[in-house]
Amino acid sequence: MSDAGVPVTAHDVDAPIEYTGATRVGGPLLAIRGVEGVGWDEIAAVRLPSGELRHGLVLEVSGDIAIVEVLQGTGGIDPELVSVAFEGRPFDVPVGDGWLGRVWNGMGEPLDGGPPMLAGQRRPVSGAPLNPSQRDVPSNPVFTGISVIDALATLVRGQKLPIFSSAGLPHLELAAQIAAQANVAGENFKVVVAGMGLTHADAAAMREVLESRSASGDLVLVLDSADDPVVQRVLTPRVALTIAEFLAFERGQHVLVVLADVTSYCEAVREVSAARGEIPGRRAYPGYLYSDLASLYERCGRIKGKPGSVTLVPVLTMPGNDITHPVPDLTGYITEGQIVLSANVHATGVYPPIDVLSTLSRLMRKGVGEGRTRGDHMALAAQIIASLARARSARELADLIGAEALTETDRIYLDFEDAFYRDLVNQRPDEVRSMEETFERAWRVVSVLPERELTMMPSASVATNYRGSLRADNAHADVIEHDATSESAEHRG
Amino acid sequence: MTNRADSGRVERVNGPLVEVSGLSGVAALDVIEVGPLRIAAEVVAIHEGRLTAEAFEYTGGLRVGDEATAQGRALSARLGPHLLGGVFDGLLRPLEGGPTWLEPGSLVARPSTRSWPFVPTPLELGAHLESGTLIGTLMSESGVQHRVLVPPDVFGKLTWLSGAREVAESDSVATIDGRDVTLFELWPVRRARPARARLRTDEPLVTGQRVVDLFFPVAQGATAAVPGGFGTGKTMLLQQIVKWADVEVVVFVGCGERGNELADAVADLMALKDPKTGRDLRERTVVIANTSNMPVMARVASVYTGMTVAEYFRDMGYRVVMLADSTSRWAEALREFSSRSGELPAEEGYPASLSSSLAAFYERAARVTTLGGGEGSVTLIGAVSPAGGDMTEPVTSQTVRYVRCLWSLDRDLAYARHYPAVTWRHSFSLDDTLIANWHAAQGRVGWSESRARALALLAEADRLASVVELVGIGALPSRERVVMLSGRLLREGVLQQSAMSENDAYCSPKKQSALLDMVLAVHDRCLALVEGGLPASAIEEIDLTAVIRARDETGPDDDAGVTRLRDEVLARMGTS
């Protein structure tokens, strides 16, 4: 019963009672009086005299009044002429394989000129919580083809691992690269990307990078633009996650979901909350932002006895580069680690500009090792991170009291750090590196250090992989501490 | 309001906030059920016959005019022999065997199909029994013997006692004062279970974590809070305590935290054995899981439910530790609801009652003489997740006032991968003197002195570190350079303890003391050497990696191994 040629896609209206006239219009809200049998959080079809159809959600029912939040805003709505029909179901989308290979707007309507998603079984986009006792522990890697991530902060199937960034850094580029390249070594793999509040330029760039994966029918792109109504933005990630859950747990696929930019999403939540007149919490974000974000982020994981998985990579920009801002802070409290981008690394021209010492994949230990990546993976990562920490304190010391005050060993660590960014981290945005290549590079970098410094590595692994000292002059290293068991004598002057 | 109406009508729905009219005979904090799915909701206010309730599940689809019925009691936990080894939601409904997706109304507390072998205590029929009297035990396969007691609100003449037999959930095992006693009882979760007397808390709860046991020990029956920003190690520390605490029963409440983490913790518990009983650790543990995506209002319930379960086992005469990860999520749920019901907010939107709610909650921890005359304790350890890592925010600053121990986690330590990232600067234990006396009584007279020396060394090393940043280590006198070195040995060789290490995840009290004494002995030797004229730079050249590696290279209980290593190191250092 859609008239006036307005495409009704995700929601067909089955002629429930229509109420004409609102007693109040303001912000995104309409108040309708005289309603009966309206349930909380159900959807409403809001019809304008022009025939235009908008969607609304019931925010509150009280006596015979229903408060409806209009997803596209109330602009142009005349309270006397608007009519509202309540549909007796929550906001939902059809599920199926038809989403793949296509581009959709934030509410699941086609953006690519193709047909709307055919109505199949519908699922409420808010999803239901997964019974925690039926979760399976994440224990296998997702390969991103990006050395620094695969080597040091391995993404694990079923994990949620956010990217923390700031304005001006290439986080969208990195997110698109992950979405384009990620794989699980031959098994079924699908990607769902939800853009939230993206500028048209960013959205176009994203579409371009993801084109070939989309063309092969392995990717769903849901794009909410910066100029789309904010209420709609609140639904976008939920649409994406509903599709992902279906593909993972009913189609047995491993699904990666990339959500960018969560900060825009949170701003939308804040704006909607303010319009509802709710009491603001920290930085005017509503007090329930933690639970709201959790209702997205917790939708990843694995289920006992089922083959698929949902892995989540939310991308967010830290306003003012402040990690204590509610968006990164609450995200960090929910996710399983974080990948942090750094303006300082970016300034050196290295891509991806990752601050390795603040980066951590909490589930990495479960996803790597013998039979998954390599037996010495965890030790190698720990060695690199500890060595970078040492390099950083050496650099700080050099800044304070001069480089000449450094010991020779400290100077080798500085060389190690340079080699690390040059040979392991730095990579083209369209370059896919295999795990073999990543390990090969990691060992080349580690081999800049004298062998005696590799105290965290099993000696068998050192014996087969260590390249001999790759740094010409470290034979003069000034030894302060060393591993008594390693063959360190040859390195001493 | 004289006659009781058992069916009312929903008048307003705004998320979990539901208003109901037409139900009388309902008291504040009673539970009502609303709508066709009979969603449970707790009455928080009654005004002119209209009830305001907070629903424990998602209220989508609930309508004005839907039916509401009263349960006739406050939110209560169903306590019984089914708890140990189980995983439950915040309302104590079993999650295992439940649906994969927790749709509203889908999780129900089904009656148990199990039965338990009841063995009665020899008691005279006609005897007068007090609450808390032991009437029998269950010979369960679990490591913890389940004791069947006269419930707290029952006492009087024993007129019937079951013989030894298999007992199902609905079977009674005794009749006391005309009331049937079964293996199960309901207890209102917000009410502390009674005990005869509170006892002094002077015996430590050994956690096997050095920074806790040696420096900021918690007593059995006392309280500790673990504040720390994200990723600083709260969950890991709490999980270590779940595994290694020397108690009989562990209650872990995952309150608004991660599902993956819980799955992992439960899998770990199944894989690990209790070192004392040789049984699966899971058999002594009750897990209450209300993850962050589960209904917010059940989070509030979950901490009280957990506490009630802990008290239930305390009353059987057991030492119990209850861990809540994270209490901040509980406080946020309180805030969320108070703001929805239009309450005037105090600091940062939290209700003014936050402080008293926290105080009342922590006060439920205790070591007691039980009603039955035995001794039991509940030690309460709560993680706190300060917004923005800001320790002055309301939940953290209020919690700190009510706990006996504070284990503050420090972001810089965590980023430097110094785990557990408990900072010695902002942590405390108010029971340290009592616990020192206890150690002395056990023959460890030096415990207190070693601890004091180590804390002083750590503080001095910190102070010197800030000087060194300005002037370089070369400018320090030899003695101070030795202090810097020993500070490092203490941090790396004693305080750091990897939860992932086979040998070091748990450290016995004897090994703890041996490690600390080793570092102090090395410190003394270094001091003697510099006093004897050896330059500090030469001391710094000495290879002391063995001291740092000792924790990892000796078994969890191998204090003799540590002492051997100490002697080797000292011998290598020589004397001046």
Ligand SMILES: Nc1ncnc2c1ncn2[C@@H]1O[C@H](COP(=O)(O)OP(=O)(O)OP(=O)(O)O)[C@@H](O)[C@H]1O
């Ligand atoms: N004792 C420890 N031994 C080894 N690693 C640790 C230890 N404590 C913490 N870690 C490391 O730190 C990570 C984060 O720890 P944890 O999950 O306990 O943090 P948290 O404080 O609970 O964070 P959140 O507030 O986000 O839940 C772990 O995944 C692990 O890598």
Ligand SMILES: [Mg+2]
């Ligand atoms: Mg945690």
